Amino acid sequence: MMLKTTISPVFSSFRGKPKTSRLIFQACKAVLEDAPPGARRNASTNLTTLHQGPPTSAYVHLPFCRKRCHYCDFPILALGSSSSNLYEERKEDDPRITNYVNLLVREINATRTGFDTKPNLETVFFGGGTPSLVPPKLVSLVLETLSLNFGLSPDAEISMEMDPGTFGAQKLKELMELGVNRVSLGVQAFQDELLKACGRAHGVSQVYEAIEFLKECGVENWSMDLISSLPHQTLEMWEESLRLAIESQPNHVSVYDLQVEQGTKFGNVYTPGQSPLPSETQSAEFYKTASSMLRGAGYEHYEVSSYSKDGFKCKHNLIYWKNKPFYAFGLGSASYVGGLRFSRPRKLKEYTNYVTDLEKGAANWCGNGDVDLKDVATDILMLSFRTSKGLQLEEFGEAFGREVVNSICKVYEPYVESGHIVCLDDMRREVMSDEFKSLVANDEVKIEDHVRYLRLRDPDGFLLSNELISLAFGVVSP
Amino acid sequence: MAMASAMDLSPPTFFLSGTSSSSSSLRRLSSISVSSFRRHSNRRLHVLCQATAGTQPQSGLSDSGSKLAARSGQDRLLKVPISKIRNFSIIAHIDHGKSTLADKLLQVTGTVQNRDMKEQFLDNMDLERERGITIKLQAARMRYVYEDTPYCLNLIDTPGHVDFSYEVSRSLAACEGALLVVDASQGVEAQTLANVYLALENNLEIIPVVNKIDLPGAEPEQVIREIEEVIGLDCSKAILCSAKEGIGITEILDAIVQRIPPPRDTAEKPLRALIFDSYYDPYRGVIVYFRVIDGKVKKGDKIFFMASGKDYFADEIGVLSPNQIQVDELYAGEVGYISASIRSVADARVGDTITTYSRKAESSLPGYEEATPMVFCGLFPVDADQFPDLRDALEKLQLNDAALKFEPETSSAMGFGFRCGFLGLLHMEIVQERLEREYNLNLITTAPSVVYRVNTVNGDTTMCSNPSLLPQPGQRKSVEEPYVKIELLTPKDYIGALMELAQDRRGEFKEMKYIAENRASLIYELPLAEMVGDFFDQLKSRTKGYASMEYSVIGYRESDLIKLDILINAELVEPLSTIVHRDKAYSVGRALTQKLKELIPRQMFKVPIQACIGSKVIASEALSAIRKDVLAKCYGGDISRKKKLLKKQAAGKKRMKAIGRVDVPQEAFMAVLKLEREVL
Incomplete structure (x- = not known):
């Protein structure tokens, strides 16, 4: 209690006064202009200023799907699966797609950032929906527009989410030629009955075909998405999916644990933890199985739901985990620029109006409001703890006050002891819990000198990440 | 004109009233529940009525009889000789019609006008009306002309609950007679019996009145026989009445004058x-x-x-x-x-x-007793910031309620609060409700407990009402607990059910007798602690509401009592400790641990929940660890929803009390305390 109250002054003194490199956009201007010199910090190293520079990443939302999956609550536009030939370009472009891409291009063009420096984009991520339903020439249009407005680094990572059954070798080749160099393949499961039960528009045979296309086209950097805890899924099925995933040799695997969201078909029919969904215990077992099998196959579990072979982490997603800024374009997409998170309208009509307003200068492209350092701190906590790197204590303490670090350590002490949280020194060797305990107890010691990182243990800590992160939230906002 | 002369004598007889509210005029929660607000508004109303009374035409449509009564009502301040005074009270069970009868007496004597009665019905204390009982009493002076001679009748009301039996005895001591009102379809109830005995001890002349004779189920003959058999009263002159229909009211008034003796004329003695x-x-x-x-x-x-x-x-x-x-x-x-x-x-x-002061009486009147709290419980504000408010509220209530006792108490789980003493369970509930309603406090109540007498090995005797203050087993020689004698009146069909209940509650059977063909009286002696829980509720539910009871404290007896502790993850949770009889420890322990397991959210580790006597675990449950609480889903960098969830989760933790490493929600405490009340 004592500790918690000592934290608030630290925050209030920093609030709204981060150092600025002359950000011109209206939103942050008022707050940032009169920052006293004393509050200025080195923008290159400080977590509180990390978000202030111009982004070098862009998320582009391409919302089209053949149909909505039963678990999905994303902003998508379902096209229907009437087309008989899904693998190749439709004869005539679907006007819905063309119109949307034109709107998207207008949004990008209307985004006048006003940053002094204009670093090239280093990562672009086409997410959806099913971006692979968009004809390559329209993808090309988007990339050109991005390049014209922001510049595109020649070795930028350009990822695209693709679903089996929505592309063939020809289309894939075209996309690769446009610069797409990373594919995230939405496989989800290797059992037809499970795919069907969750409303996927493809079957297992299309999965194998898609993998063939990837190999044929020489896509080296590709990721496979799997979902665990699907209805009717058994441990045997899950192990089979993981085994087949490993055999297909992607360099990256994302394992998502099914979240039953309100308003989705699953949300209406199923209750988490109850049949036909696996129990909480089974579900935890699935998570652990994924962790051990994939790590056993040479993947690094570098984030709660991400695994990669050496050198194949998703650079775009790392931007998220590091709390760095990124642009976002398209229906319902969320950007993070100048310390502000901003979500675009999720409905097409409203999004259309938004783009028109943006062009007229009547709408803001990155959100309004002040930057609350408490929000920055909690963002960093929740994002850092999702990664295997964990929270860098020194850096966090410099940004938000050493008292916060001490309090977090105090709150986490029992969980270091129980093994849910791992303490690491500067060589990333584990600091044992007894030593950590005595460090916490000793007010003379600067914990950060001995413990450089706190991270959630894989898989036990990751499995309880919400509980553990919310404990740290309690320290920051008592 | 009658009205005009009345105006000269006194203010109009009626004003909207909290002070003299009741169903009506008689029932008032004087020392227990009249808020300052009500009194305040009341006084203003009083002034208002005085101002308008003179100009308002009275309804002159009533017949000459009531005009006459009204006039004598207006004259009620006039002095009469002591020999023409009659002081009486009404003894009746809840719902047997006491208030209706009192209202009728006031109406017929013109003390309160017909026109005003309805208004008074509307203005009534919420608490009292909801519970359908009279908690505290008040008086009414009436003027009644009998055979052309004016009499002054003073009705002194009595509360109808055993918690206030001392107050009942004092109001009975202020009377020379009493009306015993019994519902013609219900018969004599235990509480009525207790009060009749009190009246007889005070040498009161008792006039049996059988009420509600207009009801279809009325069996006045049967009830009269019951009164004769059970109480031994001569019922040859019992009055049959229906207060609601106005039947028998004049007969009652006449009987009061004829049969109740006047006060002794001792006006010349010291006051x-x-x-x-x-x-x-x-x-x-x-x-x-x-x-x-x-x-x-x-x-x-x-x-x-x-x-x-x-x-x-x-x-x-x-x-x-x-x-x-x-x-x-x-x-x-x-x-x-x-x-x-x-x-x-x-x-x-x-x-x-x-x-x-200048001419003091030699001795005081007999029967004075200090208020002795019999039931105790801890009261804690849900929101710790309300502690000063709670103290202020208790102090204010105490101004008006000398029986309420309290002292500060600190609990590791619930922070600062008060340990309060009450006359009985009803008194406790009324105080709690008043604190919550009138002072807007949100309270947690611990299980009620009684005062134990602990004899220590060094020969001392200490009183202990707080389980956490019970001396260690090594220091105790013996523990005594208060016992009560209870009398249960029940239709004979439920005798078995009640015997079972009494035996469950460590009751010792004393006597059973049939008071009528179909009704029996059961007498048990049992520990007060067994009664402070849901005994009364059980009594009612096991007999479909037909049984009634009455109890009196008969002193302390040694019992095999132990302190039952609750440990959550090996940490003692003091506010959940209770003192129970050894024979009951197992079942209570089991119930408490099971309830806690239900209510405590799962933690990141396995949590044992134990009930212990000393270091011996007698019941144990385990809360399994949370297996998975992770949001493993990608939102295209949109973390706002994830963050919202985490913030909510963090906020939820703040509402919990940390017992060691375990977060226990406030609701769990409350539910367990409630359960303790039920199982103890």
């Missing part, structure tokens, strides 16, 4: 007045209701309270009719009130004797 009620008025201080037994009291007299030893000047004296009407003097046999800027009801307790 002795018996306090039968008092309440705190924030503007005038304590208002004391009394019956003059000997001597007389005048406005301006310096009076002396013999038990509290306090003296005050009688700023104002008056009669209750049913509202307060000032007079100059009251003499032996009369009933009235005194306002003397008395600071707290503790200075003028019920049962105390008022005498004149």
Whole structure:
């Protein structure tokens, strides 16, 4: 209690006064202009200023799907699966797609950032929906527009989410030629009955075909998405999916644990933890199985739901985990620029109006409001703890006050002891819990000198990440 | 014209009233529940009515009989000789029609106009009306002309609950007679019986009245036989009435005059007045209701309270009719009130004797008792910031309720609060409800407990009402607990069910007798601790509401009592500790651990929940660890929803109390405390 109250002054003194490199956009201007010199910090190293520079990443939302999956609550536009030939370009472009891409291009063009420096984009991520339903020439249009407005680094990572059954070798080749160099393949499961039960528009045979296309086209950097805890899924099925995933040799695997969201078909029919969904215990077992099998196959579990072979982490997603800024374009997409998170309208009509307003200068492209350092701190906590790197204590303490670090350590002490949280020194060797305990107890010691990182243990800590992160939230906002 | 003359004599008889509210005029929660707000608004209304009364045409449509009654009602301040005074109360079980009868008496005697009665029905204390009981009492002076001679009748109301049996005994002591009202379809109930015995002890003339004879299920003959058999009263002159229909009211009034003896004429002796009620008025201080037994009291007299030893000047004296009407003097046999800027009801307790300071009586009137709290519980504010408010509220209530005791208590789980003592369970509930309703406090109540007498090995005897303060087993020689004698009256079909209940509650069977063909009386002795839980609720539910009960404390007895502790993750949770009989420890322990397991959210680790006697675990449950709580889903960098969830989760933790490493929600404490009340 004592500790918690000592934290608030630290925050209030920093609030709204981060150092600025002359950000011109209206939103942050008022707050940032009169920052006293004393509050200025080195923008290159400080977590509180990390978000202030111009982004070098862009998320582009391409919302089209053949149909909505039963678990999905994303902003998508379902096209229907009437087309008989899904693998190749439709004869005539679907006007819905063309119109949307034109709107998207207008949004990008209307985004006048006003940053002094204009670093090239280093990562672009086409997410959806099913971006692979968009004809390559329209993808090309988007990339050109991005390049014209922001510049595109020649070795930028350009990822695209693709679903089996929505592309063939020809289309894939075209996309690769446009610069797409990373594919995230939405496989989800290797059992037809499970795919069907969750409303996927493809079957297992299309999965194998898609993998063939990837190999044929020489896509080296590709990721496979799997979902665990699907209805009717058994441990045997899950192990089979993981085994087949490993055999297909992607360099990256994302394992998502099914979240039953309100308003989705699953949300209406199923209750988490109850049949036909696996129990909480089974579900935890699935998570652990994924962790051990994939790590056993040479993947690094570098984030709660991400695994990669050496050198194949998703650079775009790392931007998220590091709390760095990124642009976002398209229906319902969320950007993070100048310390502000901003979500675009999720409905097409409203999004259309938004783009028109943006062009007229009547709408803001990155959100309004002040930057609350408490929000920055909690963002960093929740994002850092999702990664295997964990929270860098020194850096966090410099940004938000050493008292916060001490309090977090105090709150986490029992969980270091129980093994849910791992303490690491500067060589990333584990600091044992007894030593950590005595460090916490000793007010003379600067914990950060001995413990450089706190991270959630894989898989036990990751499995309880919400509980553990919310404990740290309690320290920051008592 | 009758009305005009009435106007000259006194203010209009009626005003909207919280002070003299009741169903109507008689029932008032004087020392227990009149808020200052109500009194305040009440006084304003009083003024308003006085101002308009003169100009308002009275409804002149009533027949000549009621006009006559009304006139005599208006004359009720006129003095009559002591031999023409009749002081009486009404003894009745809940719902047997006491209030309706009282209202009818007031109406027929013209004390309260027909027109005004309805209004009074509307203006009633919520608590009292909801519970359908009279908690505290008040008085009404009526004038009744019998055979052309005016009489002054004082009705002194009695509360109808055992928690207040002392108050009942004092109001009975202020009377020479009583109406025993029994519902013609229900028969005699245990509580009625207890009060009749009290009345007989006070040598009161009892007039049996069988009420509700108009109801289809009425069996007046049967009920009369029951009264004769059970109480041994001569019922040859029992009056059959229906207060609701106005049947038999005149007969009752006549019987009061004929059969109840007048007060003794001791007006020349030094003053002795018996306090039968008092309440705190924030503007005038304590208002004391009394019956003059000997001597007389005048406005301006310096009076002396013999038990509290306090003296005050009688700023104002008056009669209750049913509202307060000032007079100059009251003499032996009369009933009235005194306002003397008395600071707290503790200075003028019920049962105390008022005498004149300059001419003190030799001895006080018999029967005065200090209030002894029998039931205790801890009261804690849900929101710790409300602690000062709770203290203020308790202090205010105490001004008006001398029986309420409290002292600060600190609990590791619930923070700062108070340990409070009450006369009984109803008293406890009323105080809790008033704190929550009138003072907007949100409270957690611990299980009620009784006061144990602990004999220690070094020969000391200490009283202990708080389980956490019970001396260690090594230091205790023996523990005694208060016992009560209960009498249960029940239709014979439920005898088995009640015997089972009493035996479950460690009851010792004493006696059973049939009071009528179909009804029996059961007498048990059992520990008070067994009664403070849901005994009464059980009694009602097991007999479909037909049984009634009455209890009296009969003293302390040694019992095999132990302290039952609850450990969560090996940490003692003090507020959940209870003192129970060894034979019950296992079942209570099991129930508590099971409930806690249900209510405590799962933690990141396995949590044992144990019930222990000393170091011996007698019941144990385990809360399994959370297996998975992770959001493993990608939102295209949109973390806002994830963050919202985490914030909510963090906020949820703040509402919990940490017992060691375990977060226990406040609701779990409350539910367990409630359960303790049920299982103990």
